[in-house]
Structure formats: structure tokens, C-alpha cells
Amino acid sequence: MENRCISGWFLLCLLSVSECSQVIGIEGQNITLPFKYDAKSHGLQHICWGKGTIPSSGGCDNEIISTDGSEVTRRSSVRYQLLGDLKTGDVTLTISNTTEIDSGTYGCRVQYVGLFNDEKYHVTLTIEKAPVPTTSETSANVTITPQTMDNHNHGPVTTISTEYSSTVYYSESKSETRGNDLAVILVSILLVLTGVGIVSVLVMRKRWERFATVLQIPAIGGG
Incomplete structure (x- = not known):
């Protein structure tokens, strides 16, 4: 004093x-x-x-x-x-x-x-008057968990724990990776089916040509 x-x-x-x-x-x-x-x-x-x-x-x-x-x-x-x-x-x-x-x-x-x-x-x-705690000081002591965000709809939240943010990012990255893998598998299957179809057509064509050749031999001999 x-x-x-x-x-x-x-x-x-x-x-x-x-x-x-x-x-x-x-x-x-x-x-x-x-x-x-x-x-x-x-x-x-x-x-x-x-x-x-x-x-x-x-x-x-x-x-x-x-x-x-x-x-x-x-x-x-x-x-x-x-x-x-x-x-x-x-x-x-x-x-x-x-x-x-x-x-x-x-x-x-x-x-x-x-x-x-x-x-x-x-x-x-x-x-x-007694000093009032500022908003930044109050937010620094609060950790928002996924459960809190689900139960309270207060709009966008600016203070989110690092652990929760990392988990969400990891989950999204994992989902995107699975989607990319599925697309590659589907394209591969389509390419294989296309190749099998082409080979089958070629084989059938050759068999048909041989079959046609065999059918034409008797006709030539009779002349």
C-alpha cells in the first residue's frame, strides 16, 4: 500500500x-x-x-x-x-x-x-472491478472431444484438440487410398476381360477358317 x-x-x-x-x-x-x-x-x-x-x-x-x-x-x-x-x-x-x-x-x-x-x-x-478472463485464456484450457462436438451444435469450432484433427485426417486419407485401390482393380479386371475377349475372337476366327477350308476340299475334288 x-x-x-x-x-x-x-x-x-x-x-x-x-x-x-x-x-x-x-x-x-x-x-x-x-x-x-x-x-x-x-x-x-x-x-x-x-x-x-x-x-x-x-x-x-x-x-x-x-x-x-x-x-x-x-x-x-x-x-x-x-x-x-x-x-x-x-x-x-x-x-x-x-x-x-x-x-x-x-x-x-x-x-x-x-x-x-x-x-x-x-x-x-x-x-x-475484478478482471474478467479473456476469450483466448478461456479457450486455451478447453479441449473439445468428438463426443462434445456431436452433442452440441454451436456452429464452427475453432479450438480442436490436435489428436482429434490427426485422427480425422488419417481416416480421410485411408478412405481415399481404398478408393484408389478399388479403381485400379476394376480397370485391371476390365483390361483382362478385354484381352480375353480379343484372344477368344482370334481363336474362334482361326477355327472357323480351318473349318471352312475343310468344307471346301470335297467340292474341289469332285470337279
């Missing part, structure tokens, strides 16, 4: 005994606003925390929690707690489960006896 005075609070800091601070937190977290007074030198004192600047007249406007020096006497919500050792002057304010509504100025007053000698402390709290 970085303690620093903000230009907008310069006059306020001059009028206060304590310094100004700024705390930045994330929505949903527990945030602490540290503050400790010198209980050893001044003894235990009444203190109060309020949302807003500490008024000059006394007390805390919009008071959220207060103590009598040794224990908490009032609080506006269980979200506000003083978890430090009150007997040592540790009155650090803890706000649990913060939201953006908790952003703003908080003030703590240590009520010393006497006029114009109260100790005042102001802190500006800024609660930011």
Missing part, C-alpha cells in the same frame, strides 16, 4: 493532525484502511470511523464504527471490523466483501480531551 497526499486533499491534510492516504482494492476482496494512534503516550481514547470527511465540530459524519478505547461500542454493519489490538492503539478498519459502492473518502477521529486537539485521519478508497 502506498501512502501519499492527493492534491485535492491538500487543504484537508493541513487542517488534520494525521496524513492523507489512498488505497486501491479489487471488488469482492477484504480491504484494510490502516491507522494507529499513540495509545502508549496518550492512553486509550474514544475513536470513530465515518464515511466522509471528519467534521470540525466533533464526532464522525456517517459513522460506521466506534470504540470506547478498549472495545467496539457501535457499528452500522458487520462488514466493518476493527481486527487490530485496540489496547495498542491499532484501529485499522477492515471492510469485508467490498463493492464499487464502498469507494470514497473515509475518516477516523481520535477524541483527545480538550479543544481542537483531536487527531484526524483521512483515506481515499477506490474499489475496481
Whole structure:
């Protein structure tokens, strides 16, 4: 946590005994606003925390929690707690489960006896929204299996496991190879049948010529 005075609070800091601070937190977290007074030198004192600047007249406007020096006497919500050792002057304010509504100025007053000698402390709290994971970070942790793609029709999927892609490619290549082999076999069979047919025609032709020659011999002898 970085303690620093903000230009907008310069006059306020001059009028206060304590310094100004700024705390930045994330929505949903527990945030602490540290503050400790010198209980050893001044003894235990009444203190109060309020949302807003500490008024000059006394007390805390919009008071959220207060103590009598040794224990908490009032609080506006269980979200506000003083978890430090009150007997040592540790009155650090803890706000649990913060939201953006908790952003703003908080003030703590240590009520010393006497006029114009109260100790005042102001802190500006800024609660930011929790970061949302990006789409790329979410997709990197998801592996889509063939079963997931069959059961959920969400259109084209850009993130597919390497194993599934390789399997599909292998299956397609294997199918194409089988198709090519079948075509070669069919062409070979056609060529063989064609060759057998041609040979059969030639053989039949030669037999027919011989047969015709035998039939013509008696005719020649008779002449």
C-alpha cells in the first residue's frame, strides 16, 4: 500500500493532525484502511470511523464504527471490523466483501480531551472491478472431444484438440487410398476381360477358317 497526499486533499491534510492516504482494492476482496494512534503516550481514547470527511465540530459524519478505547461500542454493519489490538492503539478498519459502492473518502477521529486537539485521519478508497478472463485464456484450457462436438451444435469450432484433427485426417486419407485401390482393380479386371475377349475372337476366327477350308476340299475334288 502506498501512502501519499492527493492534491485535492491538500487543504484537508493541513487542517488534520494525521496524513492523507489512498488505497486501491479489487471488488469482492477484504480491504484494510490502516491507522494507529499513540495509545502508549496518550492512553486509550474514544475513536470513530465515518464515511466522509471528519467534521470540525466533533464526532464522525456517517459513522460506521466506534470504540470506547478498549472495545467496539457501535457499528452500522458487520462488514466493518476493527481486527487490530485496540489496547495498542491499532484501529485499522477492515471492510469485508467490498463493492464499487464502498469507494470514497473515509475518516477516523481520535477524541483527545480538550479543544481542537483531536487527531484526524483521512483515506481515499477506490474499489475496481475484478478482471474478467479473456476469450483466448478461456479457450486455451478447453479441449473439445468428438463426443462434445456431436452433442452440441454451436456452429464452427475453432479450438480442436490436435489428436482429434490427426485422427480425422488419417481416416480421410485411408478412405481415399481404398478408393484408389478399388479403381485400379476394376480397370485391371476390365483390361483382362478385354484381352480375353480379343484372344477368344482370334481363336474362334482361326477355327472357323480351318473349318471352312475343310468344307471346301470335297467340292474341289469332285470337279
